[in-house]
Every structure is written in structure tokens, then in C-alpha cells.
Amino acid sequence: MTTREKILASVLANQPAATPLPDISMFKNGSDALVEKYMQVFKTIGGLSHVVTDIAAIKQLITENFDTSKRIATTLAEFGDSFELISDAVDPHSYSDLELAIIRAHFSVAENGAVWLSDELMGQRIIPYICQHLAVIVDAETIVPTLHEAYEKIGAGNYGFGGFIGGPSKTADIEQALVLGAHGPLSMTVFILK
């Protein structure tokens, strides 16, 4: 008997009689004022957000708020004239000096401030984690109220890797003192395109 067979046999012998799964379809939340709700929650978790009307406005805010003499990279062709385009063909370690990453998210979640993005939007999986600062663009009409609607939207998801990111990395491991910027980005900015 292999270990696998042994464990599976033991599971089968020990598991109790089947109980049903609950219906979770009633977990739905109101869809009012999602942009405001999102911005308010995102602020409480240490994030910054701006409502913008076009890409030019985002460019403007980036040049005003970030050190453009440092390395800035993006997956968005619209920024290709100003910033480096992220390549999926290079070694991920080569992004270790990335100051700012500008990427798109599929959508965001009002109740918790998180954005959802799969690897196709990251350029490389490491990008949103290794950069010192992260900027993410979401379309206002894609914001969903809760995680239930979020998973409905994601569906099976044809990705190799995907993640919710809800704010700058943080730790409170030293005496419960909140510190932004643990191992991932020190700051996270979300641009909501309306």
C-alpha cells in the first residue's frame, strides 16, 4: 500500500455520514455608491485613491507624486511613451530595483478595498509584490460590493496565478505597532477611471 492509498483509506474509514452544502446565493449586498464605499474602505487600510477621467490625468498625478528619475515600469501600452514596458521574457529578479509599477486590475471590491488581478495583467507575477510602490487602474463600473460578487465575476478563471491585493504590504508583528511596507510595496495607489 502506498502512503496515498493508506491515507485515502483512512479518510474513507473515518469520515462521518455526508452533510449537505449550504446555499450561499443569498449573500449579496447593495450596489449603491460603490465608488465612494470603495474609496472610504481603501483609505482605512492605508491606500490612496483618486477618481480620474482619462489616462492623461493619471500620468499627471504620477509625475507629481513619484520620483520619475527612478525605475518605473508598466503593462499599459498607453504609458509606453513615458515608461518602460514590462516584459514577460526576462528573469523576474531583474525587477528588484523597480520603484513603481503601473498596472491594471480586472475589478475591485468595495467592502474590503482589494483589487483582483490575474497574471496576464501583472506582466510578470512578481511585479505587484517586488515594486516599492504600486499603482493600479480600475474602471469605476467594475467595482463589486462584496467577495461573493467578486468570485461570481472571476468564475473558473483561466489564469496560472491570481490575487486580491488590498493595500500596501503591512505588519504589526512588533508590539502591534502598524508599519506599512513589510516585504511588498510601501504604498498603493488606485486610480478609478470614470
Added chain:
Amino acid sequence: MREATTKDHASLAGAFIKDEKRVDWHDGALWYIREKRDIAAKQIPEWEHLREAASMIKSNVISNLHEYLLQFESNLKKNGVTVHWADSAEEHNQIVYSILKAKEINQMVKSKSMLTEECHLNEYLEERGIEVINSDLGEYIQQIDNEPPSHIVLPCIHKRKEEIGELFHEHLGTEKGLSDPTLLTRVARKHLRNIFLTRRAALTGVNFAVAETGEYVVCTNEGNADMGAHLSEVQIASMGLEKVIPQKKHLGVFLRLLARSATGQPITIYSSHYKKPRKGQEMHLILVDAGRTRQLGRKDFRDSLKCIKCGSCMNTCPVYRKSGGLSYHNTISGPIGAILAPNLDMKRHEDLPFASTLCGSCSNVCPVKINIHDQLYKWRQVIVKEGYATKTKTLGMKTMAWTFSSPEKFKKTGRAGRWFLKYFPFLINNKLNPWYKQRDMPEGPSESFGEWFVKNENKKS
């Protein structure tokens, strides 16, 4: 290292409570987190329904585990992940070692995983010439201090910042006396970034594994799991069998509950869904039994396998808050640790189910509604029956058995039940209970429980 002691909970707690200032701070810090949990929970009107749903999903998992494991395994394989099965801690460690050995890797970075703590993986690999670095800040601090984590979510919650400053001075060369949390975190960030960039292998734990899709979810606030995994050429995930959930949509229920219960955050900063290896990367997943199927067979205790490791039962527990996690001498401490540990080794952990006032606060906050305090009480009976209880415990047990001898009566009289819960700790505040060493004795009720009980019993009939 680590399993440093054979002392029991009472004497370890006795040592912890000697430093009264630290105990008060520890107590307050954890209670503060409990309060943040309450605030977060209150903002969700359907909170109690979510808990109920989560509990039902987990019951369904436990009762269909065989099928879900097969489904999960087959989907993992489709996704290009290599699946391993380990019956014991030792077998788990051997598997990790052989994966690294095949690639000639002798350094690995690890994110938070209670399972690998339970398996003593670091020690096992170190003995074989492989260096492991824990990348979660709290776990890193515990590692350089040669101590196991004292809390599953907040590994070094029992340490003061000055002590951490001293450790950093010794191990990372910071200035003596530096204890500012932000500055210390910056130093660790810099040091560990270099670790992430130079390690070819990364190991993570697993919070939820989806049978339906073969993906697994890892939750962190620091981003350390992702830094390690996405820079590695070999990615390993270790998980207990019970972490599998049926469908992806169930993640909505669990992720809404997890961080709010743990720290009062609306979601952990990173909830990463790992499905397929990156181009050129190897991905391995190890399914570990190590006593879980035995617990599955224990009717009264199998629900402990529903745990999602949020830590809120620890934060709320009056005993945990005052005795510190290390006094439980088990990887998982607090109320949940006390119902998991006797399954692993009843003789060694016979004291843990007694480290509780049975106040029930743990069961009230548990996001998957585990009847923790009932299980603590049931373990006491099993332990005494099997002859493992020490003498003090047996005496305490008798008192406990007496007070609980008519639980039905208490249930029927709601008022009596409330009174009982409120004043119960006073009843065990006596020499038979090692808990009250060095603690101030609270004022006793105006009449003894016995008198009150008799009086009320008479009134009722």
C-alpha cells in the same frame, strides 16, 4: 531547539505571570485585537449567517473529504503541479528534502506555515545541511531567538520591542538600544529582500485549497509568500488534508470571515491564488495527514478539523491572554491548540484541556463555529478515563464534573446559566486550580455557588 521543555502548562504559565507588567501588556494587546474583531464583525449585517455557512461548508468537507481530496489531486495534476502524500511529519520532511536534493538546493525561504512548525521541518533540514529562513517578520524574530511562535497569527506577540531590538542588534547589527518598530521593520525588510532574491526554493503554507479547480490560496499581510514564490524556481506548498474546500465560490465566505476574525481587517492584504507553475518553474504540493485522519475518526473531536487558523479564540481566551502561547508547549496554542494537541500525543498534552475556564468565549467568536469549550470538557473526561491526568488535575476534574453534573438544569434556567458563566471563574479560583497562582483573587460572590445552587434548586421544584 524549539520543543525546549517537558514542563506542563501550569508551571510554564507560572513563569510567565511572574512578570506582571508583561502579562498586563500581553492581556491588553490581545484584548485590543479581540475588540477590533468585534467592530469588523458588526459592520457585516449577515455575519452570523456567514459563520453558519462557513461551519456547514466545513462539515460538508469533513464528511466528503475522500472525494474532495481525489478531485483536488486530479485538478492539481491537470494544472501541472506535482502532488505528494505524507502520512507523518517525518515523511513530510523527507519529501521536502528530496525535492530540494534533486535540484541541489541548500537554502530555502519559507513563509508562515504552522504545519511545517508542527513537523519541525527547519530542524530536520538544518541537520541535513539545508538552511531555512522564515520570512514572516514575527516568525523570523522567533527563529533568531530560537523559540517557536507563541500565536498562530502573531508569532511574537509575547515579546516587547526592546527585546526585539536586542535580537536585531545581535543578529543584524543594528545600533544598540534601537527599538522603534518602523525602523526595525525597515532593517528586516532590507535583510529579507536579499534572502528572497537569492533563494531558489520557496515553501508556503496553504489557507484554502479548492477541490473544484486545483488552486490553493495563501493569505499574508506582508507579501512574503509571494516574494518567495514568484522568485523561486521550485515552489513547495505544505497543507493538512483538512484545508480542502469544495468550490471556489466558498472562498467568498471564508475570506470574508478570516481577516475580520483574525485582526479586524476587512481582508488580508494579499490573498494569492496559486494554480499553475510559472514557465520554467516546478510546483509541488504535499498533502499531510500526521494525525488528522485519527482526529477525523473521533466523533467528539473531529470538528476541530474545521479550524481556519484565525487565532481569534486565542485573543479572546482569558487563560491564553494571561499565560502566553509558549506555555501550551505545542505548535498551535490557545483553546484550539488544546483540543488538537491531545490527539497528537495524549500523554504529553494531558494538561492542555485543563488550561481553560470553560467560559465559552472561544466558541462564541470562532468563525466556523467549532464548539471548542465543549471539546475541552470532553477531552478532560477522556484524559482522566485513560489514566493520563496528573493528581491535581484529577481533583480539579472532580470539581468540574460536579459543577457540570447537571448541564441540562443550567440550560433550562436561562438566568442561572448566565449567572453561572459570569461567576464561574470564581469557583475554580482555589488551590486545586494552579491557574490562580500569583493572580489577584477577585472578590467572591456574596453567597457561595453551592449555597446558591441549593437555594435555587429548591425554589424551582
